[in-house]
Amino acid sequence: MPYQYPPEGETNLSALLIDEDRLFDAEPKARAVARALYAGIKDLPLLSPHGHTDPRWYAENAAFPDPARLLIVPDHYIFRMLFSQGVRLEDLGVPTADGTAIEADGRAIWRRFAEHYYLFRGTPTRMWLDHTFATLFGLTELLTPQNADAAYNRIAELLQRDDYRPRALFERFNLEVIATTEGALDDLKWHRQIRDSGWKGRVITAYRPDAVVDPDFEGFAANLDRLGEITGCDTGHWTGYLDAHRQRRAFFKSFGATSSDHGHPTADTANLSPKKAGALFDKVRRGKADAGDRALFRAQMLTEMARMSLDDGLVLQIHPGAWRNHSPSMMGRFGRDKGFDIPAETNYVKALKPLLxxxxxxxxxxxxxxxxxxxxYARELAPLAGVYPALRLGPPWWFHDSPEGMRRFREMTTETAGFYNTVGFNDDTRAFPSIPARHDVARRVDCAFLGRLVTEHRLGEDEAHEVAHDLAYGLAKRAYRL
Structure with missing residues (x-):
């Protein structure tokens, strides 16, 4: 017998899912302080200094596709959960690498999603989706198989309206700036189109050079050839290769970039002499490098990127520790970013020492x-950021972008690094409609944490209001030089 949800009578979304006190402390005094703190920051502009939304959306400002292709097909948080329970990615419309047929009916995908919506209970995905359904699309009932078609019709109808196009939503969300992320070889044509359109929304890029710094990246040698072609630099030699990076970074800065981003398997860095670094590059360039050489090259390039940041001012973001594409069969069938990236143990004290x-x-x-x-957090990252002037802690990321993950982060880092060696919140998402929900969760969790400090007489309430503003807005603006 299929599982029936919600229970009879429990259908009001505002009562069940978006209570005004969600994520605040159950203790009355702490909750009252959290409410007051949140009231002072909830309407601040949103800063999104690193993410993965598609710049083409803002460039063309076309209507979004059907609800399934907006909310389900591109979101690995959603389809990885469904796949874990036996739902094939093909049946969710996820494109295959070889062009094999997939489900093309958005309504069928949506119905399949609704049948399994109960799987997301207790997850941040559920919280983001419910917030989006209620505040953006005006849904008033929990999503179920019974009301799936009505919800689909409502969302599909709204998506055809001009006030639901990307630029209008950008403004409705009160986004002050959003950064997309492009590879080093990208021509940034969509950013150029945004700039040339005269629209005032601030959409900037970020420099992501993984394809030309990671020898294990598919097509690495050809990528270096292409890097040389578009820069006019000799990427067959170390000095020319570094010059090519400098040129591309300057090009990205001309389209608003304030940061670079590096998704390395580990946090390893190196500090080789120019002669040794050049010899290592020659080995890598010729395809003669073994696994140790390739890891050393990635490590050296983090330090080189840091040196370039000293020259050009780009903020260096290091996103290490994911065993990406853990399933080779799924990588071969669907390609990258399909939910099969898994966290791994990461050392920072030893790994970062050469760069530091x-x-x-x-x-x-x-x-x-x-x-x-x-x-x-407490053993390595907070002590490092708590003393080295160059270091700041990014917010809980990916698998830990959740209420519990955010609370653990504050509890384990604040005592050593404080608040001001962190950079506020960063939604880091492809799921554009969820951005307000993600920021709202972060603001509420931080206000709850501060409320507890106030009621424990560890922080004055006037100070807590200042900190809440900085965590929601000021720290990201300063750290990312926005």
Whole structure:
């Protein structure tokens, strides 16, 4: 017998899912302080200094596709959960690498999603979706198989309206700035189109050079050839290769970039002499490098990127610790970013030392560290950021972008790094409609944490209001030089 949800009589979304006190402390005094703090920051503009939304949306400002292709097909948080319970990615409309047929009916995908919506109970995905359904699309009932078609019709109808196009939603969301992320070889044509359109929304890019710094990236040698072609630099030699990066970074800065982003398997860095680095590059370039050489090259390139950041001012973001594409069969069938990236143990104290020896005390450098290994918060990351001027802690990321993950982060880092060696919130998402929900969760969790400090007489309430504003807005604006 299929599982029936919700129970009879429990259909009002506002009562069940978006209670005005959600995520606040159950203790009355702490909850009252959290309410007051939240009231002072809830309407602040949203800063999204790193993410993965598609710049083409803002460039063309076309109507979004059907609800399934907007909310389900591109969201690995959703389809990885469904796949874990036996739903094939093909049946969710996820494109295959070889062009094999997939489900093309958006309504069929949506119905399948609704049948399994109960799987998301207790997850941040459920919280984001319910917030989006209620505040953006005006749904008033929990999504079920019984009301799936009505919800689909409502959302599909709204998506055809001009006030639901990307630029209108950008403005409705009160986004002050959003950064997309493009690879080093991207021509940034969509950013050029946005700039040339005269629209005032601030959409900037970020420099992501993984394809030309990671020898294990597919097509690496051809990518270096292409890097040389578009820059006019000799990427067959170390000095020309570095010059090509400098040129591309300057090009990205001309389209608003304030940061670079690096998704390395580990946090390893190196500080080789120019002669040794050049010899290593020659080995990598010729395809003669073994696994150790390739790891050393990635490590050296993080330090080189940090040195370039000292020159051009780009914030260096390091996103290490994901075993990406853990399933080779799924990678072969569907390609990258299909939910099969898994957190791995990550060392920071030893791994970052070569970079920190080189530039860690430079006050003008901003290196933002992210982690998927929470065991490193109190032991490694907070002590490092609590003393090195160049380091800041990025917010809980990916698997830990959740109320519990955010609470653990504050509890484990504040005592050593404080608030001001962190960079506020960063939604880091492809799911554009969920951005307000993600920021709202972060603001509520931070206000709840501050409320507890106030009621425990560890922080004055006037100070808590200042900190709440900084966590929601000021820290990200300063750290990312926005």
């Amino acid at each position: 020896d080189a530039v860690g005390t430079a006050p003008d450098l901003m290196v933002v560290l992210f982690t998927l290994d929470e065991t490193s």
